[in-house]
Amino acid sequence: MNKLNAHTKIVKDVSLSLGFEFCGIAKAQKLDDDARRLEQWLKLGMHGDMKYMENYFELRIDPQKLVPGARSVITLLLNYFSSEKQLEGSPKISKYAHGKDYHEVIRSKLKTFLEVIREKIGEINGRGFVDSAPVLERSWAQKSGLGWIGKNGNLINKKAGSFYFIATLITDLELEPDDAFAKDFCGTCTKCIDACPTDAILPGKVVDGSKCISYFTIELKEMLIPEEMKGKFQNWMFGCDICQDVCPWNRFAKPTNEIEFVPLPEVLNFSTSNWEELSEESFKKIFKDSPMSRAKFSGIRRNLKFISS
Ligand code: B12
Ligand code: SF4
Ligand code: SF4
Helix, strand or coil, X not given: CCHHHHHHHHHHHHHHHCCCCEXXXXXXXXXXXXXXXXXXXXXXXXXXXXXXXXXXXXXXXXXXXXXCCCCEEEEEEEECCCCCCCCCCCCEECHHHCCCCHHHHHHHHHHHHHHHHHHHHCCCCEEXXXXXXXXXXXXXHHHCCCCEECCCCCEEECCCECCEEEEEXXXXXXXXXCCCCCCCCCCCCCHHHHHCCCCCEECCCEECHHHCHHHHHHHCCCCCCCHHHCCCCCCEEECCCHHHXXXXXXXXXXXXXXXXXXXXHHHHHCCHHHHHHCCHHHHHHHCCCCHHHHHHHHHHHHHHHHHHC
């Protein structure tokens, strides 16, 4: 085995040992097609009030600008699916937020990843990212052969579906790249487009972020949800899983092995009145490590009022 293959094998083995079910590698090249798509998306205002999406455009499309000397982009998928259901009729919470905050869980895994790689291969330059950095994570996942971009905008893995977080590691280590995922298995299906209650899914795999329930319930800070959205949220209080729940490729979803993502009992068992009677103090205590703390108590109260009025 030559050095390139040996290093690639180490990277893939380490990713599995840390619980990432899929690991793909792409060459760290500028993303020209994606740059055009992103530019258009921003020009049409589909980021709404998420002003951070306007920042660092050049970094977002060029891994060399994020990590000087970058040669490879490693993309990792971590399952967050849980088959446990919330109490029937309760305000709905997206599955990604049923357990501990994935930012913390994945950040710690990425730190270990780099430490182990340095131990086994030697001094390398690298940075791990998850969600909040200017990295087009879905694009890298597709380019690393991990799946296709569905009509609902999500990265779908043929064996496992889309209930996966994406993490990226950009490094100056030279690795054997995987082939990009060339096929698209959506075919003539339009289940996600038909089911989206706010018509946020547009043709050409474009999702208008500014119309998505996830945006209104999580990202829209200190602002009221527009009146024209009244009656459309289908009881979603935090995030929305509709376009993934209806996707036939998620029939193959298996529950995660990651214990940090085991749902909090309160997420599963709280009734509408439990939510309505919850004090700020208790919210902070129960949900301190949950992604829901991002919306703050005031955000959850606003969402609750919006879906129940
Ligand atoms: C901003 C953001 C949002 C916004 C806007 C959504 C959007 N469409 O961008 C809001 C708040 C609405 C949102 C919602 C959700 N999000 Co979000 N979000 C992000 C974030 C931070 C940036 C995404 C971005 O750059 N958008 C700009 C647009 C232009 O880029 P894009 O949608 O990624 O599309 C690119 C590719 O898909 C590709 N592409 C598009 N069309 C085509 C066509 C072809 C042929 C090809 C090859 C490529 C391609 O080009 C685009 C880039 O130019 C990423 C994390 C990250 N750093 O990437 C998470 C991320 C995309 N979100 C994620 C999740 C889980 C969600 C939700 C499911 C959460 C929920 N349940 O409520 C929903 C799903 C909504 C949906 N249907 O997309 C995951 C997706 C995992 C996956 N399997 O795909 C990510 C990657 C976070 C993570 N690290 O795991 N999100
Ligand atoms: S997450 Fe919900 S609101 Fe957003 S695109 Fe999917 S179905 Fe539509
Ligand atoms: S619901 Fe159908 S069209 Fe939408 S992403 Fe899944 S397979 Fe593709």
